[in-house]
Amino acid sequence: MHAAVVLRLVPDIADDLEISESGNDIDREWVGMKLNEFDDHALEEAVLLKERAGASVTAVALDGDGVDKLLQSAIARGADRVVKITYDELPPLPAAAAVAAILADAIQALGADVVLTGVQTPEDAGGQLAAALGARLGWPHLSAVAGVQPAPDGLIVRQEHSGGYATRVHAAGPVVLGVQSASQPPRYVSGSKLRQAIGVKPEKRAGGEAFAGPVAMVRRLAKPASGGGAAMWKGDADAVADQFVALLRERGLLKG
Amino acid sequence: MATILVYVETRGGAVQPIAFELLAAARSLAAPAGWTVEALVCAADPAAPAVEITAADCVLTMAHPALSPYLPEAHAAALQAVVDERQPDVVLFGYTTAGLDLAPATAGRTGRTLAAYCRTLALDGGALTASAQVYGGKLIAGIEAPLPAVACVMPGAFAEDAGRIAGSPERIVLPAPATLGALKTRVLEELFPEAGGVDLTQASRILCVGRGIGEAAKIAGAAEVAELLGAELAGSRPVIDAGWMPKARQVGKSGTKVRPKLYVAVGVSGAPEHLEGMAKSDLIVAINSDARAPIFGAAHFGAAIDLFDLLPALADRLRAG
Ligand SMILES: Cc1cc2nc3c(=O)[nH]c(=O)nc-3n(C[C@H](O)[C@H](O)[C@H](O)COP(=O)(O)OP(=O)(O)OC[C@H]3O[C@@H](n4cnc5c(N)ncnc54)[C@H](O)[C@@H]3O)c2cc1C
Ligand SMILES: Nc1ncnc2c1ncn2[C@@H]1O[C@H](COP(=O)(O)O)[C@@H](O)[C@H]1O
DSSP states (O other): OEEEEEOOEEEOTTSOOOBOTTSSSBOTTTOOEEEOHHHHHHHHHHHHHHHHHOOEEEEEEEOOTTHHHHHHHHHHHTOSEEEEEEOSOOOSSOOHHHHHHHHHHHHHHHTOSEEEEESOOTTOTTOOHHHHHHHHHTOOEEEEEEEEEEETTEEEEEEEOSTTOEEEEEEOSOEEEEEEEOSSOOOOOOHHHHHHHTTOOOEEEEOOOOOOSOOOEEEEEEOOOOSSSOEEOOSSHHHHHHHHHHHHHHTTOSOO | OOEEEEEEOEETTEEOHHHHHHHHHHHHHHHHHTOEEEEEEEESSOHHHHHTOOSSSEEEEEEOGGGSSOOHHHHHHHHHHHHHHHOOSEEEEESSHHHHHHHHHHHHHHTOEEEEEEEEEEEETTEEEEEEEEGGGTEEEEEEEESSEEEEEOTTSSOGGGGSOOOOOEEEEEOOOGGGGSOSEEEEEEEOOOTTSOOGGGOSEEEEEOGGGOSGGGHHHHHHHHHHHTOEEEEOHHHHHTTSSOGGGBBSTTSBOOOOSEEEEESOOOOHHHHHHHTTOSEEEEEOSOTTOTHHHHOSEEEOSOHHHHHHHHHHHHHHO
């Protein structure tokens, strides 16, 4: 089994997000970038497949600032090989179909038979990558994946729905998985492993042809209209606690 | 004539509520443009759920054993066949697990553009325009998707009522494509929530802990306040995924949807997937050290302070009675 895991750097949404002058992107100058949370789970699940079933793991990322470090940390986590994919240009918050077009050929050339990536990113307004990659590759895909087990004749994938309902799905051939959570929380890597991995230089490969079809474009970004929203209590913790308890008393919501 | 196709989600033979929201969305788009609304029910036995759909001009059904329980590969193949055949101008999915699967799959396999996380939809010349919730609900993207297009719509963005109005749609049975006989994936088993665990839907007060709690050991402090409030303890998805609380206590899209009298959120950012599970609670109080956290958009009262300062102060007062 050869698992390719697609990793993406995304803006840290805990940061203050400002809108760029173009009006259709965030100002990326100062915002912190981090590994997409769900991609982190995808990487963990790929490494678990290596440990449980001897899969080889290749971490793949679109080329860009910070990508070498991202891929080196994947090595420290247990990836065997790291590859960055070069491409010409992408619009802000690019359509999943365009990203899938860049990645699909490279993934096929690597000989991967399972692709794992995060179920979503905070900025995929043009759709989610896993299903777009499945469509591009002509492989089945599953989103909202919460756990993958090796089986003698393929993989058993747990797909989560709502309200505690889930299905276990057997995949007999190549498959793309949009991972929501790994079978266990992503592992901690030691500083010494990270330092060792800094020596690794990611391979570079050219991405596929640019996507030819029409795609959705983000025309503008805006903060949500304010109004409505919470009445904010001011003061320190004691003052807030007083107002909180007063509200509960007024609404008859105190216990007892 | 131009048409909008609504994908109707079913589970266990019942139409899921999101389908009625999508029908409402489709009708609001179709009416001013004079377009037609078609609804598609794909299941092993679609006849019974299809009867529930009245707010469309036409209800399409496709029956095949591989279509129930829901399997992404089967439904993607069914949609590809239907969309290629009927050439709708707009296809609507809900932002559910099936929507995550099928919106990009249908767009990719039928050469359509895609707008995700839509809260509003409009037709503007040759394009579908949408406002989409991105960055965990912190920003709204104005998207332009040239027709023909696919849109994936946020639960809660359209009221169900307009999708439930009476009518007598034309009913058409579609043949299942041969591709459904040659699938590479199959459902082995359905898993249902364990009986006997906590049922958050029955709780009148809930205290929900988010990732802001930082570590498992800190949950005890929140649990004590929950106890003093007479509230059930709940968690956001990262808290559950970290193994700090059992799955039955997860609120949100992939957890439980709740509507208690009191919902207190501490250290929860208020991502759309969390709001989907609790935004309709009677009284929402949010505590978050980030004054810009989206949870304050859904809460009725809030304070931008450190939860570790507030919880002990609150416990003192509640203990004093
Ligand atoms: C298909 C799908 C389904 C999902 N289903 C669910 C679901 O059912 N339920 C769910 O919750 N999520 C769900 N999610 C995940 C969701 O997108 C968010 O990632 C999640 O809700 C974030 O949880 P959080 O608010 O606890 O964490 P974060 O977003 O990390 O927020 C933590 C918050 O704590 C605050 N904070 C930090 N320290 C303190 C402090 N000392 N005092 C006060 N505040 C502090 C921070 O300001 C921040 O706002 C789903 C995602 C997907 C893709
Ligand atoms: N189901 C939902 N999913 C995501 N956001 C929601 C949902 N319901 C309401 N909101 C948001 O929560 C805030 C308050 O909504 P309301 O109480 O409906 O006015 C608004 O910013 C809404 O956009």
